[in-house]
Every structure is written in C-alpha cells, then in structure tokens.
Amino acid sequence: MLNKQELTDIITGLIPETEFPEGTQLLEVIVPAEKYFSLVEKLKSDQKLSFNYLISQTAVDFLSHMTVVCHLESVEFRHLIVVKVLLTDRENPTIDSLTALYPAAEYFEREIFDLFGIRFNNHPNLKRLFLEDDYGYPLRKDFRDEINIIER
Amino acid sequence: MSSNLYDFSTLTSSIHAALSGMMSSGWVVFTELVLIGLLFLLFYALLGLFLVYLERKVCAIIQNRVGPNRVGKWGLLQTIADLIKLLLKELIPIRKADPILFNLAPFIVILASFMAMAALPFAKGLQAVDFNIGVFYVMAVSSLGVVGILLAGWSSNSKYSLIGAIRSGAQIVSYELSVGLSILAIVVFSGTMQLSGIVESQADGWWLFKGHIPALIAFVIFLIASTAEINRGPFDLAEAESELTAGFHTEYSGIKFAFFFLAEYINMFIVAAIGATIFLGGWMPFHIGNWEGFNHIMNYIPSMVWFFLKTFFIVYLIMWFKWTFPRLRIDQLLTLEWKYLLPISLVNIVFIAFIVLMGWHF
Amino acid sequence: MSEEIIKDVIVGENEDYIINMGPQHPSTHGVLRLEVCLKGETVKYLIPHIGYIHRGIEKMCEADTYQQLIHLTDRMDYLSAHMNNEAVCLCVEDALQVEIPERVKYIRTILDELNRIASHQLWWCAFGMDLGALTSFFYGLRDREHILDIFEESFGSRLLHSFVMPGGLMHDVHPNFQKRTKEFIKYFRKKLPEYDQLLTGNIIFQNRAKGIGYMSRETAIGYGVTGPSGRGSNFACDVRKIAPYGAYDKVQFNEILGTGGDTFARYQVRMAEMWESMNIIEQLIDNIPEGDYTAKMKPIIKLPAGEYFRRVETARGELAVYVVSDGNKSPYRMKFRTPNFSNLFVLNTLASGHKIADLIAISGSLDLVIPDIDR
Numbered sequence: 040m041l042n043k044q045e046l047t048d049i050i051t052g053l054i055p056e057t058e059f060p061e062g063t064q065l066l067e068v069i070v071p072a073e074k075y076f077s078l079v080e081k082l083k084s085d086q087k088l089s090f091n092y093l094i095s096q097t098a099v100d101f102l103s104h105m106t107v108v109c110h111l112e113s114v115e116f117r118h119l120i121v122v123k124v125l126l127t128d129r130e131n132p133t134i135d136s137l138t139a140l141y142p143a144a145e146y147f148e149r150e151i152f153d154l155f156g157i158r159f160n161n162h163p164n165l166k167r168l169f170l171e172d173d174y175g176y177p178l179r180k181d182f183r184d185e186i187n188i189i190e191r
Numbered sequence: 192m193s194s195n196l197y198d199f200s201t202l203t204s205s206i207h208a209a210l211s212g213m214m215s216s217g218w219v220v221f222t223e224l225v226l227i228g229l230l231f232l233l234f235y236a237l238l239g240l241f242l243v244y245l246e247r248k249v250c251a252i253i254q255n256r257v258g259p260n261r262v263g264k265w266g267l268l269q270t271i272a273d274l275i276k277l278l279l280k281e282l283i284p285i286r287k288a289d290p291i292l293f294n295l296a297p298f299i300v301i302l303a304s305f306m307a308m309a310a311l312p313f314a315k316g317l318q319a320v321d322f323n324i325g326v327f328y329v330m331a332v333s334s335l336g337v338v339g340i341l342l343a344g345w346s347s348n349s350k351y352s353l354i355g356a357i358r359s360g361a362q363i364v365s366y367e368l369s370v371g372l373s374i375l376a377i378v379v380f381s382g383t384m385q386l387s388g389i390v391e392s393q394a395d396g397w398w399l400f401k402g403h404i405p406a407l408i409a410f411v412i413f414l415i416a417s418t419a420e421i422n423r424g425p426f427d428l429a430e431a432e433s434e435l436t437a438g439f440h441t442e443y444s445g446i447k448f449a450f451f452f453l454a455e456y457i458n459m460f461i462v463a464a465i466g467a468t469i470f471l472g473g474w475m476p477f478h479i480g481n482w483e484g485f486n487h488i489m490n491y492i493p494s495m496v497w498f499f500l501k502t503f504f505i506v507y508l509i510m511w512f513k514w515t516f517p518r519l520r521i522d523q524l525l526t527l528e529w530k531y532l533l534p535i536s537l538v539n540i541v542f543i544a545f546i547v548l549m550g551w552h553f
Numbered sequence: 554m555s556e557e558i559i560k561d562v563i564v565g566e567n568e569d570y571i572i573n574m575g576p577q578h579p580s581t582h583g584v585l586r587l588e589v590c591l592k593g594e595t596v597k598y599l600i601p602h603i604g605y606i607h608r609g610i611e612k613m614c615e616a617d618t619y620q621q622l623i624h625l626t627d628r629m630d631y632l633s634a635h636m637n638n639e640a641v642c643l644c645v646e647d648a649l650q651v652e653i654p655e656r657v658k659y660i661r662t663i664l665d666e667l668n669r670i671a672s673h674q675l676w677w678c679a680f681g682m683d684l685g686a687l688t689s690f691f692y693g694l695r696d697r698e699h700i701l702d703i704f705e706e707s708f709g710s711r712l713l714h715s716f717v718m719p720g721g722l723m724h725d726v727h728p729n730f731q732k733r734t735k736e737f738i739k740y741f742r743k744k745l746p747e748y749d750q751l752l753t754g755n756i757i758f759q760n761r762a763k764g765i766g767y768m769s770r771e772t773a774i775g776y777g778v779t780g781p782s783g784r785g786s787n788f789a790c791d792v793r794k795i796a797p798y799g800a801y802d803k804v805q806f807n808e809i810l811g812t813g814g815d816t817f818a819r820y821q822v823r824m825a826e827m828w829e830s831m832n833i834i835e836q837l838i839d840n841i842p843e844g845d846y847t848a849k850m851k852p853i854i855k856l857p858a859g860e861y862f863r864r865v866e867t868a869r870g871e872l873a874v875y876v877v878s879d880g881n882k883s884p885y886r887m888k889f890r891t892p893n894f895s896n897l898f899v900l901n902t903l904a905s906g907h908k909i910a911d912l913i914a915i916s917g918s919l920d921l922v923i924p925d926i927d928r
Contacts, residue, residue: 064647065862092774094864095890099877110862110873110890114774114788117795121862143777146898154611169604169927177612178886254691350572354594354909425685425757428910515751517758518685520910521594 040116041087049088053081065110067121075124076135082111082120083140089113090120093137096147098155100179105132105155126157136162154178197493200316227319231308235457240270242456245503246510253514277452280445285348288442292346297443297450299339304457306332311464312386314474314495325386326378329465330371333420336458337363340422340429343451344439355438358521359429362419365528369416372536376409377402377469379543380552390473395480397472402552405543410470412532412539414508417462419528421455424512425519463505467498471505474498569597576605582679583923585897587912594908599901607927614887619645619719619854622887627713629891630925632672633867635664638717640874643798644863645719648856648878655800656844657721662800663734663837664716666830670741671700672868673827680820680917681752684761689752696744699737703730719854721847734838738831745827753824762817766903766915769814776902777895780870781826782919785811785819792866804836816918823920855882869893869920893925 041049043066047059050068054077058069070078082090090111099106109122126132136159137144146168148159153167156176175182183190210219244259244267251258259266285293310329312318322328337360344356378384380402381392392398398406419426429438440451467473474494478486519527546552574587584605590597610629614622619641626637639661646653678693701711707727708714716723752758768778773788783790791808793801809825811818856878864873870892877886896919903919904912 063860067860093777094871095873095875095888097875097888097890099886108875110875114790119862121860141777142772142775143895143898146894169607177609254688255695256691350570354572358594427685514688516686516755517681517752517761518910519757520761520908522908523757523760 040118042118046088046118046120049085050078050082053085054078063121065119065121067123069123069125072124072126072134075122076137079109079111079122079137080140082122087116088118089115090118091115093141093143093147094119096137096144096151098151098157098178100155102180103127105129105157107134107151107157109137132157133160134158135160138162197314198316199314203316231305231319235305235308235453238460239453239456240274242460242506243270243273243452245506246456249507249510250514253511274449277449278446282445282447283442285442288348289346292342293442294447296339296343296346297447297454299342300336300454301450303333303335303339304454304461306335307461308457308464310386311461312390312468312473313498314493317495318387321385321387323383323385326374326384326389326469329386330367330374333458333461334363334367336454339454340439343443347439347442349442352439352441355429355441359422359439361521362422362426362429362524365525366416366419366532369412369528369532369536370420372533372540373409373413373416374465374469376405376536376540376543379540379547380406386468386473389469390475393472393475393478395478397470397475397477399470402543402546405539405546406470408535408539409543410466412536413466413470414505416528416532417466418509418512419524421458421462421509423455423459424509425516426524427513428518428521428524459506459509460502463502463509464498466505467501471501472497473501582921585921585923585926587900589909589912591909596904596907596909596912598905599912601897601900603897603923603926605927606924608924610928611887611889615883615885618882619856619884622884623718624713624715626889627715628924629889629928630867630869630872630893630922631712632675632922633668633869634713634715635661635668635717636865636867637872638715639665639799640863640865640872642717642719643865644861644874644876645854645856647863648859648861648876649719649850649854651720651848651850653721653848654844654846655842657846657848658800659837659841660722660726660846661717662804663834663841665799666833667700667703667734669868670827670830671697673823673830674700676823676868676917676920677748677752680920683913683917684758686752686755686758689748692744692747692751696741699740703733703737706730706733718847720850721845725846731838731841734834738835738838742831745824748824753820759817761910761914762820762918763813763815765816765907765911766918767815768899768903772899772902776899778870778899778919779895780867780892780920781809781822782819782896783870784809785822785918786814787812790871792864792871796864798865800837804833806833816914819918853882855880856884867892869922869925870896889928891925891928893921893923897921897926 046066050057054070054074056071056074057078060067060069068078082088090113092112092114094110094112096107096109099108105126107124107126110119111122112119124134126134134157136148138148139161145163148162149164149166149168151157152159152165153170154176155178159165170177175184177184207219207223210222214222247269248258259269262269262272307329309320310318310322310325340363341356341360344352344359347353377389377398380398381389383389383392393401399410418424422429440448443451474497476486476489476492476494476497478489569590570592572589572591574589576584576586586602586605588600588602590599610625613625617625623638623641626641627634629637674693674697678690681689681693704714705711707730708716768786770786770788772778773783773786778788779790787810789808789810794808806829809822809829811822856876858878858880861876861878862873864871871890872892873890875888875890876884879885900916900919903915907915
C-alpha cells in the first residue's frame with residue numbers, strides 16, 4: 040500500500056498537469072478536463088497503482104463551477120484516491136465517460152446526468168435514470184420547483 | 192375370502208328393481224343416470240370443500256402455524272365462506288380475449304375430471320362405470336384436461352398466461368407417458384384392465400407388496416409423475432406465483448377461477464384414488480395371503496372406509512411434497528421425465544413381463 | 554379486417570418478445586421494473602427501470618441538520634437500517650474528531666451484527682419462497698421475530714430505529730438487552746441447522762442454484778458488486794476487515810469467501826455469515842464496558858469545511874458516505890454510495906442466456922432492496 044507522498048510522485052510523473060490540494064482526509068487529485076480520461080486510464084493500468092475498483096462517482100455543484108468526483112480504490116494494494124474535475128460551463132457541461140474502463144461508471148454517470156445535467160462523451164446509453172425527461176436537474180443549487188419543494 | 196364385506200350391489204339391484212316396477216325400462220335407465228349424476232355432483236362439491244380445508248390445515252401444520260380456525264368450529268366453514276366470496280365476485284371481461292374459448296376452458300377442465308371420477312371403484316359393488324378397458328378409459332379421459340389449460344392460456348390474450356399454458360401443456364403431455372407405463376406395470380401383473388378386476392385380484396394382498404421391487408419402483412414413478420400431471424407440488428411452475436403471478440389462470444375471476452381451483456383439488460383426489468386402486472388394493476382390506484383368520488378380522492372394517500383411508504394417505508403425501516420442496520425449472524422437469532423416468536419405466540415393464548412369465552411374484 | 558388480425562398475430566423474426574416484470578410483482582422485492590426480452594423461455598437481455606421510489610434523500614439531506622438526516626438514512630436499505638445510521642455518525646465523528654466511549658462501540662457492533670442476522674434471515678425466507686419452498690418463509694420469520702422483539706424492547710421500534718446519533722447512542726439500552734441477546738444466540742444456534750436441512754441439502758434446490766448466474770471476479774470488481782454477492786465470486790471486499798470501525802478490531806472473525814461465483818456460492822456465503830455474526834456477538838456480549846452512552850456533543854453540530862468519506866459494511870455490501878461541508882449545520886452535499894445500486898446493474902450480465910426461472914433465482918441471490926437503489 041503506497042502512502043500519499045509516493046502516490047503523488049507517481050501520478051505527477053504520469054500526468055504533470057495534476058494538482059494536489061493539501062490537508063484533505065484522502066489523497067485528492069484535481070485534473071483538467073482534457074486529461075481526465077487518460078489519467079484514470081493510467082491509474083487503472085499502471086502496475087504499481089492498479090486502481091481497478093470504482094467505489095463511487097458523483098458531482099457537486101458549487102455555484103461558480105461543478106465538480107465531478109470519483110473515488111477509486113485498488114483491490115490489491117488497498118490505497119484510495121479521489122479524482123476531481125472542475126467544469127465551468129453551466130449551460131452544457133460535458134466530460135469524458137469512464138464506461139470503457141469501469142462498467143459500473145455507466146450507471147453512476149446516468150445518475151449524474153439525471154440529477155445535474157452533466158453530459159458524458161462516449162457514453163453507451165445516456166438516458167435519465169430516476170426522473171422524467173422534462174424535469175430539471177434537481178441537485179443543482181439554482182434549481183427551483185415551486186410546486187413540490189418548499190424552501191425554508 | 193371377502194365373504195363378510197358388505198356388497199353394495201345388493202343395494203343397487205334393489206333400487207333398480209324398485210324403479211323397474213314403477214316405469215318402463217327406458218325411463219328406468221334415464222332416472223338412474225340422473226340420480227347418479229346428481230350424487231356425483233354432490234360428492235364432487237363436498238369433496239372439493241373438504242380437500243381445500245384439508246390442504247390449508249396440512250399446510251399450516253407444516254409451516255408451524257394453526258390455519259383457519261375462526262369461521263365455524265375449527266374453521267370448518269372457511270371453505271364455504273370462500274366459495275360464497277368467489278361466487279359473488281365480478282367476472283372481469285377481458286378485452287380482445289376470445290370470448291368463446293375463454294369461457295369454455297374452465298368447463299373442459301371440470302369435464303375431464305368428472306369423467307375420470309365416474310370410473311372409480313368406491314366400494315365393493317359401488318362403481319358407476321365399469322368398462323373392461325377401465326384403465327385405458329381413465330388415462331384417456333384425464334388427458335382432456337390439458338386441452339382446457341391450453342385454451343385458458345391462449346385465449347386470455349396475456350403473455351404471462353401464454354407462457355404458463357405452454358409450460359403446462361409440455362409438462363402434462365410428457366408425464367402422461369410415465370403415468371401410463373407405471374399403471375401398465377400393474378396391468379401386466381393382474382392381467383386385466385378392468386378396474387374392478389384389478390381390485391379383485393388383490394384379494395390376497397396388495398400389488399405393492401405382491402409385486403415387491405418392480406411394483407415399488409412403479410409406485411414411486413406413479414407418485415412423481417402424477418404429481419406432475421396435476422400441476423402440483425415441486426412441478427407447479429405453470430402457476431408459479433412468484434414468477435408468473437398465476438400462470439394460465441391469471442385472467443380468470445369469480446366462478447371461473449373457482450372451477451380451475453376446484454378441478455385441481457379433484458384431480459389430486461382422482462390421481463390418489465387411481466393409485467390407491469391399482470397399487471394399494473382399492474376397497475380391498477389388508478389381506479395377507481392365506482391367513483384366513485387375519486383376513487376375516489380385516490373384513491370387519493367396511494370397504495368404503497378402506498378406500499378413503501388409502502386415498503387420503505396418498506393425498507397427504509402429495510400435499511407434503513408441495514409444502515416442502517422448491518420448484519423445478521421447466522427444462523429440469525422435462526429432463527427428469529425423458530431421461531430418467533421414462534427409461535426406468537420401460538425397463539421395469541420388461542422386467543415385470545419376465546417375472547410374470549416365470550411366476551416370481553406372490 | 555382479416556389482414557389486420559393476421560398482422561397482429563405474426564411476430565417478425567427481428568421483433569423481440571418483451572415481457573414486463575412490472576413494478577408490482579411478487580418476487581422483485583420492491584418496486585423494480587424489469588423489461589425482459591425472451592426467446593422461448595430463455596432471457597436474451599433485460600433492462601431494469603428504476604426510480605419508482607426515488608424520494609430525493611440526497612437533496613433532502615441538504616436541508617436537514619445532521620441529527621435529523623439520520624432518520625432519512627434508515628429508509629434507504631431498511632433491512633440494515635442500523636449500519637446506514639452508523640455510516641453517517643462515523644463520518645460526523647471523524648470530522649469533529651470526537652472520541653466515542655468504548656461502551657458505544659461495543660453496543661453499535663453488537664447491533665450491527667444482530668441487524669445482519671435479521672437481514673439474512675429475511676433474505677433466506679424470501680429466497681426459498683421465490684424458488685417455491687413456501688415453508689421456508691415461515692421458518693425464517695419465526696426466528697426473526699426474536700431479534701425484532703429485542704429491538705422493540707430497547708428502542709421502541711422493530712425495523713427503523715434511528716438509534717445511533719452522532720456522538721453515541723440516543724439513550725442507553727434496556728437492562729434486559731444482554732440477557733435476551735444471549736438467549737437468542739443459544740436458540741438460533743439450534744435452529745440454523747434446520748435451514749440447511751430444509752433447503753441447502755435438497756437436490757432440487759441445488760439443481761436450481763448451482764451453475765446459475767456465474768459472476769467472475771473481474772465482473773464483480775468492474776461493476777462494484779460488494780457484500781456477500783461479491784464475496785461469492787472471491788472478491789475480498791469486507792469493509793470490516795479493510796477499514797475496521799466500532800469494535801471490529803477487537804474480535805476474531807473470518808471473512809467468508811466463496812469460489813463458485815454462482816447462485817449457490819452466494820447462498821452459502823450468506824449462510825456462513827450468519828454463523829460468523831453469532832460468533833462476533835458472543836465475543837462481545839459479555840464484555841460490554843460500563844460508561845457513558847454518548848460523548849459530549851454540542852446541540853447544533855457543524856462540521857468544519859471540507860470533505861469527508863466513510864465506509865461501512867451493510868448486510869448487502871459497502872455503503873460509502875461522502876460529505877461536502879461548508880461549515881453550516883446542514884451538509885452542502887451528501888452522497889450515499891449504496892451497495893444495491895451497483896448490485897442491480899450486474900443482473901443483465903448474469904441472467905442473459907438463462908431461463909425465466911433462473912432470473913428469479915439470480916435476483917434473489919443478489920438480495921436487492923429497491924429503496925436503496927433509488928434513494
């Protein structure tokens with residue numbers, strides 16, 4: 040199991056455009072949108088890293104930008120990492136899909152599309168999961184539903 | 192022999208003589224037919240009520256609970272309450288279902304079981320229809336039931352019903368072979384197909400014991416195959432609730448559903464009665480060879496009591512199977528029949544023919 | 554007129570025969586719609602449709618305080634309600650760096666394991682019933698009533714207790730708790746072999762379960778199938794061993810791994826887990842230390858700004874809680890990674906090529922609870 044510093048070194052060696060915020064519970068990697076897919080691919084295929092288990096993939100809406108957050112774990116070595124991508128476009132946020140690497144990503148990404156409106160390139164079946172097609176994107180912070188949601 | 196057993200033919204011939212005194216012979220036959228028909232209808236209805244109650248109680252005991260005990264003393268009126276409820280339910284008409292076939296199907300199923308019941312020997316001298324090809328008649332007539340099931344599934348215009356009916360059709364048609372062959376085993380032993388003849392031939396012991404090993408094999412195969420024939424027990428995937436909601440009778444409600452429900456229980460009784468007649472001696476008491484004294488004592492229990500005891504023993508076995516075992520899948524079911532039961536039955540028959548030729552049975 | 558009838562009847566070669574195992578169905582336990590494409594009796598593919606019980610729990614959590622949203626987490630996987638509560642509480646306690654008393658850790662772990670046994674009992678009885686052994690339903694529920702009575706005495710409710718609060722427990726357990734739990738363990742040790750007699754050794758059951766729904770280890774890791782379903786395929790994913798919490802580091806227990814990967818392997822893993830849970834409870838029940846039932850917490854809990862991540866092992870797999878906090882009394886974003894969400898979507902891969910009856914057996918062995926999927 041590699042510790043935070045070793046992981047940071049290996050990953051900076053693979054893709055130099057990554058940033059590592061300080062003082063977090065788990066090791067976090069912030070990567071620009073163009074390098075997102077290749078970083079995750081390298082994280083999965085590298086022999087010393089081997090992050091082959093996608094625990095969770097979700098999104099967070101800060102009003103100025105949206106973040107897609109992936110938690111990855113290695114089954115052999117048991118180290119955890121958090122990969123984050125910042126998306127600034129609120130009209131049409133788009134990012135690459137991880138379905139080619141992890142079959143589980145197909146459904147996590149459908150959920151993110153359903154609740155946030157973030158579209159994924161190369162997704163085999165990007166349809167909404169829980170809600171109807173004409174409902175907005177509820178987990179966005181600027182979502183208002185006059186009928187069903189009561190604001191305090 | 193069975194000298195002190197009450198012979199019902201004295202009763203039936205005295206009724207016949209009384210009627211002949213009152214009207215011409217054509218009318219006598221007609222009146223007797225009507226009387227027997229009414230008796231059977233009554234018997235059918237009461238038997239259905241009783242069997243449903245018995246099933247619920249047996250099921251409850253196996254499942255560690257009490258069963259119906261509120262309606263009437265010990266819950267005896269529960270089935271009557273259910274019957275009234277079913278009669279009063281709305282008959283939901285199905286759009287795009289073939290109306291003639293949809294309504295005809297339950298009647299065909301009841302018809303088949305009615306015709307089979309006519310040939311059962313209930314007691315000494317008490318048998319409505321006694322053909323010399325009795326066994327053949329019973330097997331032929333009980334096969335009519337599958338027509339009703341297929342019609343029900345097809346005409347319901349529902350995918351679930353269709354799948355249930357197709358499964359059931361395949362199952363019944365396959366298992367008829369094993370049932371027939373196992374009954375045939377005893378026909379080889381007794382030398383006659385007439386049901387009363389088969390019972391008479393067991394006067395010195397039941398075929399299950401006289402025929403030792405091959406008769407035992409035939410009996411086990413008969414039990415398994417006839418449970419599959421009546422869509423019960425581990426072979427009830429045609430109406431598997433957890434998969435297809437109710438299979439071929441999903442779309443039926445009210446009195447039509449009551450017919451299917453009733454026919455299933457009466458079929459269970461018929462199959463148990465055939466098994467009791469052919470393997471366990473029918474109304475013949477438990478005799479052992481030439482032990483005159485023992486046989487004479489056994490004869491004090493009336494023959495009708497013997498018949499019902501044996502039948503209800505087999506009914507209990509069939510109920511026990513249903514509540515203990517999980518269900519078989521359709522391909523496992525068909526594999527069991529075609530790859531295992533059928534070859535064993537065939538070999539068994541050849542073996543029995545050899546035994547009968549050599550005289551190696553009791 | 555007759556041409557229209559004939560067109561309705563003839564199904565073309567390239568049309569699929571779709572059957573709908575709709576939201577109301579006796580054996581999909583919960584509101585799940587499966588669109589199953591059949592060829593004869595064989596399943597070609599199936600598409601699950603979910604969302605019938607989507608209540609927006611994650612959005613509601615953004616408006617509730619941390620003590621209030623514990624009650625929402627109960628309602629996700631209601632059969633392992635206690636573990637759901639504990640996940641959020643561990644997250645909060647880690648963030649505030651609160652030291653919880655030993656007594657609390659022991660009691661939480663015992664309740665975890667009792668909840669796990671109750672959940673597996675319900676799974677066993679429903680699984681037997683789906684396969685046609687209707688008696689197993691009653692045997693499982695008869696024994697589960699004992700656990701529910703213990704819960705009712707201590708917490709007042711049988712299924713959804715919301716007993717675990719950030720910092721400790723809501724109140725202390727009933728004085729009878731220890732005695733009744735020990736009695737239950739003694740009683741259940743005699744009853745669990747009955748389950749094996751009824752179902753496990755039955756040849757019909759084994760034919761329905763062996764070789765059905767094979768899941769390889771790579772498929773399990775790729776789809777994220779955890780819990781007993783994943784462990785049946787030799788995927789060592791027990792969070793109690795990877796990242797122990799509560800009193801799990803103080804007890805000896807085995808992680809049950811099955812190598813078969815089929816329905817029967819998943820079945821055996823769950824049966825063995827019931828034995829292990831009883832062992833864990835026995836090691837802890839006599840040694841519960843005295844002390845406070847909660848640590849001193851402020852009435853309004855505000856997590857420091859930042860992100861926190863915690864995992865627990867529910868009866869069905871790995872539940873992960875991801876909290877983004879901006880310093881207020883409600884979380885800014887709360888994400889629940891639920892085990893059933895990942896377990897459901899592997900159903901298409903497992904059931905393709907099998908018969909309808911096998912589909913029921915496979916979904917029963919995956920042990921899905923639908924509110925957990927939809928949240």
